[in-house]
Amino acid sequence: MQPFVSHTGRVAALRRANVDTDQIIPKQFLKRIERSGFGVFLFHDWRYRSDGTANPEFELNRAESQGATVLLTGANFGCGSSREHAPWALADFGFRAIIAPSFADIFYANCMQNGLLPVVLPETAINELFQRCAETRGYEVTVDLEARAVSDAGGFRAGFEVEEYRREMLLRGLDEIGRTLLEEPRIAAFEQSRQ
Amino acid sequence: MPRTLFEKVWDAHVVSQVPGGPALLYVDLHLVHEVTSPQAFEGLRLSGRRVRRPELTVATVDHNVPTGDRRLPIADELSARQVAALVRNARDFRIRLFNLDSPEQGIVHVIGPELGLTQPGMTIVCGDSHTSTHGAFGALAFGIGTSEVEHVLATQCVMQTPPRTMEVRFSGLPEPGVSPKDLILALIRQIGTAGATGHVIEYTGEAIRAMSMEGRMTVCNMSVEAGARAGMIAPDGKTLAYLAGRRETPAGRDWARAVRAWTALGSDPDAYFDRHVLLDASTVQPQVTGGTSPGMTTDITGRVPDPDDAKSDADRQSWQRALEYMELRPGTPLEGLKVDRVFLGSCTNARIEDLREAAHIARGRRVARGVRAMVVPGSRQVKAAAEREGLDRVFTEAGFEWRNPGCSMCLGMNEDVLGPGERCASTSNRNFEGRQGRGGRTHLMSPAMAAAAAIAGCLVDVRAYMRESGAPAIRIDNVMRAETAPELYPIS
Numbered sequence: 078m079q080p081f082v083s084h085t086g087r088v089a090a091l092r093r094a095n096v097d098t099d100q101i102i103p104k105q106f107l108k109r110i111e112r113s114g115f116g117v118f119l120f121h122d123w124r125y126r127s128d129g130t131a132n133p134e135f136e137l138n139r140a141e142s143q144g145a146t147v148l149l150t151g152a153n154f155g156c157g158s159s160r161e162h163a164p165w166a167l168a169d170f171g172f173r174a175i176i177a178p179s180f181a182d183i184f185y186a187n188c189m190q191n192g193l194l195p196v197v198l199p200e201t202a203i204n205e206l207f208q209r210c211a212e213t214r215g216y217e218v219t220v221d222l223e224a225r226a227v228s229d230a231g232g233f234r235a236g237f238e239v240e241e242y243r244r245e246m247l248l249r250g251l252d253e254i255g256r257t258l259l260e261e262p263r264i265a266a267f268e269q270s271r272q
Numbered sequence: 273m274p275r276t277l278f279e280k281v282w283d284a285h286v287v288s289q290v291p292g293g294p295a296l297l298y299v300d301l302h303l304v305h306e307v308t309s310p311q312a313f314e315g316l317r318l319s320g321r322r323v324r325r326p327e328l329t330v331a332t333v334d335h336n337v338p339t340g341d342r343r344l345p346i347a348d349e350l351s352a353r354q355v356a357a358l359v360r361n362a363r364d365f366r367i368r369l370f371n372l373d374s375p376e377q378g379i380v381h382v383i384g385p386e387l388g389l390t391q392p393g394m395t396i397v398c399g400d401s402h403t404s405t406h407g408a409f410g411a412l413a414f415g416i417g418t419s420e421v422e423h424v425l426a427t428q429c430v431m432q433t434p435p436r437t438m439e440v441r442f443s444g445l446p447e448p449g450v451s452p453k454d455l456i457l458a459l460i461r462q463i464g465t466a467g468a469t470g471h472v473i474e475y476t477g478e479a480i481r482a483m484s485m486e487g488r489m490t491v492c493n494m495s496v497e498a499g500a501r502a503g504m505i506a507p508d509g510k511t512l513a514y515l516a517g518r519r520e521t522p523a524g525r526d527w528a529r530a531v532r533a534w535t536a537l538g539s540d541p542d543a544y545f546d547r548h549v550l551l552d553a554s555t556v557q558p559q560v561t562g563g564t565s566p567g568m569t570t571d572i573t574g575r576v577p578d579p580d581d582a583k584s585d586a587d588r589q590s591w592q593r594a595l596e597y598m599e600l601r602p603g604t605p606l607e608g609l610k611v612d613r614v615f616l617g618s619c620t621n622a623r624i625e626d627l628r629e630a631a632h633i634a635r636g637r638r639v640a641r642g643v644r645a646m647v648v649p650g651s652r653q654v655k656a657a658a659e660r661e662g663l664d665r666v667f668t669e670a671g672f673e674w675r676n677p678g679c680s681m682c683l684g685m686n687e688d689v690l691g692p693g694e695r696c697a698s699t700s701n702r703n704f705e706g707r708q709g710r711g712g713r714t715h716l717m718s719p720a721m722a723a724a725a726a727i728a729g730c731l732v733d734v735r736a737y738m739r740e741s742g743a744p745a746i747r748i749d750n751v752m753r754a755e756t757a758p759e760l761y762p763i764s
Contacts, residue, residue: 093593094586095465095565099704104683108336108350110310110357112418122706127692151586153466156499156565157704159401160308161417182435182469182501183401183415190419240433242293253419254321257296257427260288264324264429267287267298 078192080250083221084173086146090210091136094151098158098184102166115162116169147218148175149206154195155184164188174220176227178203189243192250196220196227202235209233222247274540277506278437278472281412281537285395287429294431300394301411302424304331304367305380306358307685308399312422313361323365324428330389331362332370334379335685339648339675342372351686365425378651378677381405381619385489386653388518392507392534397421397430402619402701404495407504408488409511410537412472414502435501436546438471442479444554449735451629452487453621453699453718455479455551456494457559461569463549469499471547474539479553480505485514486625493620494701497566506538558734560606561703561716563594568703570606572721572733578602597705598713599693606731609715613696614645614726615708616672616719618682621699622650626719627658631666633723633737639671640729646673646688648680672726684709697725 106118123135131138137145148167154177155163164187167175174194188195198206209229210216218229222244228234246253257264275283287296302325309331316323323329336351338344346352355372362369370377376387381402384390392410397403399421406413416430424430442455460467473495480488488505495503512531515521522530557571568591570577579591579602595602600609616622616630627649639645647667649655655677658664664674681688682700690696690712699722703714715731724734 094590097565097702097704099683099702099707103706103710104685107307107685108348108354110314110354112311112314122710127710153469153499156465157401157702159399159403159415159417161399161419164417179466179469181466181499183417183496187417187419190417240293242290242431253431254319254423254426257423257429257431260296261427263288263296264298264427 078250078252081173081192081194081222081247083219083223084146084194085217085219086173087144088147088149088206088210088216088218089137089142089145090207091148091150092207095153095156096150097156098160098163101155101163102160107160107162112165113169115166116171119166119170141214144171146171146173147220148172149203149210150175150177152178154180156181159183159187161187161190164191164193168193176203176206176218176220189247190253192247194220194222194247196237198227198235198237205233274543276437276539276543276545277410277474277504277537278412279543281393281395281410282434284393285412294433296429297395297432299397299424299428299430300328301384301389301396302329302428303380303384303396303398303403304329304358304421305335305398305400306333306354307335308418309361309421310354310357311418312399312425313357313365315422316365316425321426323367323425326366328428329367329425330370330384331358331367332377332380332383333358333372334677335679335683337372337678338686339646339678339680339688342676348686375652375656378654379619379622379679381489381493382623382650382654382677385409385485385514386518386651388515388521391515391521391530392511393537397424401496402493404500404503405489405493405619407492407495407502408485409515410504410507410534412502412504415496436471437544438468438473438500438547438549439545440473440475440549440551442475442477442551442553444552445479445482446553446556449720449738450553450556450558451718451720452483452490454556454559455553456491457561457566457569457716458556459549459551460494460498460566461559462551463498465497465565465567466499468495471500473498473500473503474545475503475505477553481508484625485510486623489623490620494566497701507534558721559717560721560731561714562598562600562606563591564597564703564705565590565594566702566716568594569716572606572731574606576600576602576604576606607733609731610695611643611697611715611725611730612694613690614639614643614722615648615681615688615696615698615700616646616722617648617650617680618698618700619650619679620701621719622648622654622677624654624657626699627654627663628661630719630723631663632739633720633734634670634672634727635666637670637727639726643726643729644673645671645726646675646681648675648688649677651677670727681708683707684712690714697722697731
């Protein structure tokens with residue numbers, strides 16, 4: 078997994094709450110057996126009209142969102158399914174971090190598995206960011222996992238909480254299976270104790 | 273120290289604990305299906321790892337499979353490839369697979385309990401959010417992503433941050449015509465789709481105790497739609513009666529030992545829950561969703577809400593969007609809304625009791641003209657049982673299609689999809705935009721309500737369609753009251 082230490086990038090604003098996994102990646106795209114290539118299907122039904130052409134109304138299709146690597150969005154992002162294809166699509170599209178007031182549990186865990194950093198900030202900070210994004214062409218933020226803070230060049234700064242274990246894994250880009258297998262004797266002992 | 277059911281199961285499975293962080297939990301049962309596993313098995317191959325406990329891993333095909341003629345090869349090339357990948361992976365890694373030709377094939381969360389694989393006190397995971405279904409047995413069961421699927425295959429463990437606990441108590445008993453599906457929709461309506469985020473719910477109360485196992489599965493199934501990590505119900509006499517004699521449940525002396533362990537799992541008196549939610553089951557009406565999330569639910573006797581009445585800007589915006597998508601106007605009564613399709617199926621409501629509930633309404637009546645109604649049993653065993661009871665004929669004589677088991681139109685990964693603008697009365701679990709087909713409009717409800725909608729050609733109050741005799745007491749056994757001690761299965 079690619080490590081995440083600190084990332085500075087353009088923000089794309091998707092000011093909607095309860096964006097569910099069926100919107101992030103519709104089911105017809107779950108038929109692949111590979112992990113890659115999902116970026117083109119991200120937000121498919123919002124991004125493309127029925128005839129396949131780009132929907133100019135969709136936030137991520139607008140000029141100011143091009144090249145964005147940080148997604149700013151509303152509460153309960155990623156609710157619905159456990160499909161990890163959702164963070165795969167977001168990461169493949171180019172996002173490295175998502176900032177929201179809250180995330181659905183399974184989606185949050187899936188992001189962590191892929192080095193796509195989900196950042197929870199209070200509503201007041203989120204609203205401030207939406208405002209700054211709307212007012213500033215090419216608005217950028219720095220998401221610093223080491224310092225646990227989001228900041229911009231205009232004086233904004235907000236700290237965020239993240240489980241220490243997850244933070245370590247991301248900072249070092251560690252493979253969780255490899256780490257767990259170091260505990261093999263404990264797993265074996267547990268299995269023994271059940272006999 | 274008094275402990276909840278959840279804590280007892282959690283504590284018994286901790287292999288190790290990161291101080292102040294997640295625990296490494298052992299997994300007793302790993303259920304697998306064809307959509308979320310290919311990349312996990314591929315990962316094992318690439319890293320040269322094996323499946324640690326193949327005998328604790330069970331697979332089936334459900335999401336992609338056609339529900340029509342199964343003798344034909346799968347028409348969609350990608351679907352066929354995904355199913356073939358699971359067949360290959362099951363063979364290479366020596367995992368039991370209930371494939372299309374197996375008499376036990378079906379939706380993963382239907383066959384687990386059917387086969388007796390799902391048992392109280394277990395930890396159960398699957399790459400599917402509705403894994404919460406198995407919590408009906410007092411198991412800690414939850415959905416995981418593909419990376420975690422690979423982790424479980426390789427280590428038989430999963431890292432989990434300890435969740436908080438929520439007790440949801442359903443007091444009283446529901447009125448006739450109100451089923452377990454209505455109770456869980458009523459909960460999601462009350463607390464919202466993020467109401468239980470970060471929590472494991474334990475369902476308690478008279479209505480839960482009086483509910484059959486299949487009813488409990490419906491309730492636990494939709495826990496995830498309230499944002500919960502998992503939903504659990506303490507085992508009791510009904511749990512034991514359901515499990516006794518099933519293919520994979522312990523037998524003989526092992527059964528007696530298991531029963532002793534299982535009956536000790538219930539939450540201790542005075543056990544601490546982080547939150548409590550109380551609902552009066554006796555006042556719940558038949559529910560129907562009107563918007564594009566399971567929380568956007570109203571009484572069948574109600575009207576489409578007005579977004580201007582919303583409590584927040586975000587809610588107003590959500591409702592406005594939803595009504596536009598669903599082509600509904602504020603103030604319109606839900607009753608009378610014409611439907612184009614009816615879907616009776618999914619891991620929420622496709623078990624034998626669901627089919628009986630729907631058949632009770634459909635018997636001797638006809639599907640309305642212009643409506644296409646489908647019944648998709650949850651498994652081949654459910655289908656066979658329904659046919660032994662003659663339910664298939666009740667449905668086909670009424671003009672419903674009687675199809676083969678799979679996830680089908682719950683999420684439309686196979687050919688069973690809604691066309692743009694089509695309105696569907698569905699017994700499934702999600703009404704998100706495009707869920708059942710791009711532009712499709714989903715209204716979630718109970719099996720009886722969906723059958724009534726098929727007959728009427730529009731959303732209706734099922735209570736007008738119920739008969740005086742022959743009604744399967746809609747999964748609520750009014751004879752058994754929660755005040756008396758739960759009937760214990762005799763230990764032989």
